[in-house]
Amino acid sequence: MRLPVLVFDIETLTDLKAGAHLYGLDLPQQDLEQALYKLRRQEAGTDFQRIALHEIVCISGLWIDENGVMKLFSFSRENNSEAEILKKFLSIFDKRNPTLVSWNGSQFDLPVILFRAMYHGLSAASLFDQGEIDTQKRYNNYQNRYHHRHVDLMDVMAMFNGRHFQKLDDIAHLLGYPGKRGGTGYFIPEYVKNQQWLELTSYCEGDVLNTWLIFLRWSLLKGQVSLEDHRLWTQATIHYLQSQPQQNEFLAVWRDMSQHTDFTVKDFPSSSI
Template sequence: MRLPVLIFDIETLTDLKSGAHLYGLDLPDADLEQALIKLRRQESGMDFQRLALHEIVCISGLWLDEQGGMKMFSFSREQHSEAEILTKFLSIFDKRNPTLVSWNGSQFDLPVILFRAMYHGLSAPSLFDQGEIDQQKRYNNYQNRYHHRHVDLMDVMAMFNGRNFQKLDDIAHLLGYPGKRGDGAYHVPEYVRQQEWQKLTAYCEGDVLNTWLVYLRWSLLKGQLLINDYRDVIQRTIQFLSTQPQHRDFLAVWRETSQRTEFTSIDFLSPTL
């Protein structure tokens, strides 16, 4: 496992202003949202908006450094505009070149970040350079599907075959991890409308944590982690989460779900846990 590692996830809403501009609509926001949904259904047969119309309201990440230290962060609309969220996230790549890990990041998160960064006139060569500036990135960059600087777990675990794509929630449950807690519904628009920022960041960070745990199992499968190292990182993750009050629920659910699979059932066997 090449350190440092950054596991990330984004949460989005439909950008009503851009949608109105794109389709030439002059409607109140409540009517505009419904009109955009209907137009999207006519275009594609689904409600899921085209990527360029996804406005980012939160980016969360888990950082693991070369010494094994962990740090969780979230940039949300509670304190930052979308442009500020993007600027803060993109600045990470100006300072370091981490292994980037996501679930469906190559088809959703990174393209959305690209479109929204362009919308705000931002520059992000450290993330999007494919060798034009740094020749080393010609052979290992964040965009190439088969490079390892960005590991899209959904894609690599499907062996790059879209017919094999799985949901993060399903794989997390299968492996004995929490997955989505609660009713599993998508509440992000309501969190933003009600300004429930802690719930928003906890939701996004929960996806990051599930992705991290699946990535560790993937690294074990690939031989990038030996079993003793894997167990050590799992224990360090548990210890880290025990210091994070906002993830007390995640840790409690993990303790319970770990008992449903034989391999994961020993995650909490240590008497100190």
């Protein structure tokens, strides 16, 4: 496993202002969202908006440095505009070149970041350069599907076959991890509307933590960490989360879910919590 590692996830809302401009709609605010959903259903048969109309309200990440030190963080609309969230996230790549890890990041998170960065007139060369600036990135960049500078776990675990794509929640549960703990992305608009920022960031961070745990298991499968190293990383994660009050529920659900597989039952020895 090449360190440092950055596991990340984003949460979004429909950008009503951009949607109204794109479709030429002149409607009251309370009618605009439903109109955009109706138009989307007509053109694609789904409520899920096109990538460019996803406005970022939170980016969460787990940073693991070369010494194995972990830091869980979130940039949200509580204190930042969307442009400020993007600037903070993108600045990480200006300073470092981590192994980037996501679930469906190639098809959703990174394209959203690309469009929204362009929307705000931001530069993100360190993330989107494919060798035009740094020639080494021609063969090892964050966009190429088969490079491992960005590991999209949904893609690699499906062996790059869309028919085999799985949901993060399902795989987390299957492997003995918490999953979404009863929540879904449908709550994001309510969290933002009601200014429930802790709920928003805890939810996004939960997806990051599930992705990290699955990444550890994938690294074990690939032989990039040994069984003993996997155990040590797991225990280090548990120890770190014990110092993160906003993830008390994640830790408690993980302990319960771990009892469902012979492998994860060892994550929580009786004396560990």
